[in-house]
Amino acid sequence: MIGAEIVTDVHVRQKHLTREIPVGCAACANRRPGWFCSLGSSVLADLELATGTITLPAQASLFNQGEDARCLYLICGGYFKLTAGRMDDRQMIVRIAGPGSMLGLYAALSHGVYEVSAESLTSAQLRPVERDRFLNFLRIHKEAQMRAVQCICQEYRFALQDACRIALAETVAARLGRLLLELSHQIGEHVNGEAFRFPLLLTHEEMASMTCTTRETVTRTLSQFRKEGWISIEDSLVTVHQPERLQTLI
Numbered sequence: 001m002i003g004a005e006i007v008t009d010v011h012v013r014q015k016h017l018t019r020e021i022p023v024g025c026a027a028c029a030n031r032r033p034g035w036f037c038s039l040g041s042s043v044l045a046d047l048e049l050a051t052g053t054i055t056l057p058a059q060a061s062l063f064n065q066g067e068d069a070r071c072l073y074l075i076c077g078g079y080f081k082l083t084a085g086r087m088d089d090r091q092m093i094v095r096i097a098g099p100g101s102m103l104g105l106y107a108a109l110s111h112g113v114y115e116v117s118a119e120s121l122t123s124a125q126l127r128p129v130e131r132d133r134f135l136n137f138l139r140i141h142k143e144a145q146m147r148a149v150q151c152i153c154q155e156y157r158f159a160l161q162d163a164c165r166i167a168l169a170e171t172v173a174a175r176l177g178r179l180l181l182e183l184s185h186q187i188g189e190h191v192n193g194e195a196f197r198f199p200l201l202l203t204h205e206e207m208a209s210m211t212c213t214t215r216e217t218v219t220r221t222l223s224q225f226r227k228e229g230w231i232s233i234e235d236s237l238v239t240v241h242q243p244e245r246l247q248t249l250i
Contacts, residue, residue: 025044025047025048026041026045028076030076031100035099035100035101036074036100036101036102036105036151037074037100039141039144039147040143043143043144046140046141047127050133050134050136050137051074051128051129052128053076053125053126054125054126055124055125055126056078056120056123056125056126057123058121058122058123059120059121060124061117061118062103062119062120062126063103063104063114063117063118064114065084065086065113065114066113066114067113067114068113069104069107069108069113069114070108070130071104071108071129071130071131072102072104072108072128072129072131072134073102073103074100074101074102074103074126075098075101075102075103075125076099076125076126076127077099077125078099078120078121078122078123079096079097079120079121079124079187079201080096080097080098080119080120080121081096081118081119081120081121081201081206082094082117083117083119084117093202093209094158094162095182096183096202097118098186103118105151105152105155106152108131108134108135109135121201122201164178165179165182166212168250169249169250172211172213172217172221174250175213176207176211176213176221177246177249177250178246178249178250179211180246181240181243184196184240184243194242194243194244195239195243196240197237197238197239197240198238199237200233200238204218204222225246228245229242231246
């Protein structure tokens with residue numbers, strides 16, 4: 001029975017999310033401003049020369065916390081769950097990473113170890129690059145240096161948002177509302193003006209762990225948000241219709 005639930009969960013996560021490996025970074029329609037791969041054409045061409053392409057199935061481990069960060073991974077398609085903690089002990093979901101994210105950036109730049117573990121939530125396509133080749137790429141291209149700094153600043157902002165969600169939000173509704181807004185900005189896209197839409201990648205139990213509550217409370221609170229018309233969930237997609245109402249909870 002549990003196995004059937006897992007298979008069903010993976011199938012739901014896969015729906016609407018599968019993307020093929022881009023033929024080339026310059027021709028990729030998924031690139032957006034602010035992503036590491038949104039570089040100038042000549043810089044982007046050198047990045048492609050330094051990287052390869054790999055594909056992972058859903059629920060595959062990319063790297064584990066504590067391992068030597070010898071490689072970085074640029075996500076071209078698909079989504080990853082980043083967690084901290086030991087596999088045989090308690091784990092905390094740090095965030096969900098999607099296309100455009102560079103995994104292992106800080107660890108590689110500091111010649112350290114991966115600070116989190118990364119597991120694919122959907123089938124995923126990546127461009128891996130060895131640490132030494134990436135460092136050489138940065139030495140040559142100042143534009144890439146600035147983009148790397150911007151990406152590390154973004155990681156800091158994500159960590160701050162995580163801390164604020166747990167420490168400053170006084171109610172479950174506020175913590176869950178903040179989480180939905182974070183996902184909207186991190187992996188979502190604008191639709192119909194001020195609304196956001198993003199793929200439903202977390203189970204209610206996982207959302208509960210990120211908001212310090214129970215699965216039942218998450219289910220009940222999401223139902224209330226839907227009843228109020230603030231959000232809708234359909235075909236494994238979450239649409240935040242009234243982000244300003246969720247903002248008032250914080």
